[in-house]
Amino acid sequence: MTKVLVLYYSSYGHTAKMADAAAEGARSAGAEADVMRVPETVPADIVEAAGFNYDDNHKVASIEDLAGYDAIIVGSPTRYGRMASQMAAFWDATGPLWMEGKLIGKVGAAFTSTASQHGGQETTLFSTITNLLHHGLVIVGLPYSFQDQMGVDEVKGGAPYGATTIAGGDGSRMPSQTELDGARFQGKLVAETAQKLHG
Numbered sequence: 315m316t317k318v319l320v321l322y323y324s325s326y327g328h329t330a331k332m333a334d335a336a337a338e339g340a341r342s343a344g345a346e347a348d349v350m351r352v353p354e355t356v357p358a359d360i361v362e363a364a365g366f367n368y369d370d371n372h373k374v375a376s377i378e379d380l381a382g383y384d385a386i387i388v389g390s391p392t393r394y395g396r397m398a399s400q401m402a403a404f405w406d407a408t409g410p411l412w413m414e415g416k417l418i419g420k421v422g423a424a425f426t427s428t429a430s431q432h433g434g435q436e437t438t439l440f441s442t443i444t445n446l447l448h449h450g451l452v453i454v455g456l457p458y459s460f461q462d463q464m465g466v467d468e469v470k471g472g473a474p475y476g477a478t479t480i481a482g483g484d485g486s487r488m489p490s491q492t493e494l495d496g497a498r499f500q501g502k503l504v505a506e507t508a509q510k511l512h513g
């Protein structure tokens with residue numbers, strides 16, 4: 315059975331909710347999907363002062379986990395227009411896997427969350443996709459066959475480069491139905507692509 319890993323970092327739960335939706339989408343295509351978060355790297359006093367709120371239902375990933383999957387979907391909230399340092403630190407430790415080419419040919423994808431509508435969603439997706447391409451993953455985005463990313467009838471995330479959500483300046487806006495549907499669509503397409511490539 316095709317195995318999909320949804321690997322994410324989240325401080326306040328928005329990216330975590332998108333991660334669960336991406337996994338649902340992968341499962342709807344008949345794949346096995348696990349959701350894991352990367353380790354926190356920020357000191358505990360800052361975590362407390364900033365009110366970080368983790369979802370402890372998800373296992374913390376280790377580098378060794380990556381090679382066991384046919385596809386890896388990576389979700390990180392925006393930090394100054396690029397992926398969070400927690401996610402970057404995780405990938406910065408994958409040198410041994412890169413040396414051996416262990417991830418070459420797997421399917422990869424990215425999703426993100428920002429506070430503001432134009433706060434760096436696409437640059438964050440590309441900062442993630444860049445890492446995945448260096449490892450040789452084959453990238454799947456969120457094509458316009460997910461038509462709900464079109465239109466200006468509501469505030470909504472979603473880009474051809476990956477599923478996104480908008481948290482609002484105070485983080486009070488949780489992913490909308492449309493945004494969760496985008497994450498599900500992308501997760502399903504990743505699983506279907508991995509099935510075609512890896513059987």
Ligand SMILES: Cc1cc2nc3c(=O)[nH]c(=O)nc-3n(C[C@H](O)[C@H](O)[C@H](O)COP(=O)(O)O)c2cc1C
Pocket residue numbers: 323324325326327328329330391392393394395396427428429430431432433434481485
């Ligand atoms: C240090 C820092 C930098 C941030 N930079 C941006 C930014 O460049 N653009 C933006 O829209 N939001 C920015 N944010 C807001 C986060 O992206 C937002 O809290 C996040 O998307 C919420 O997702 P989460 O609940 O999964 O952590 C920043 C937050 C922090 C703590």
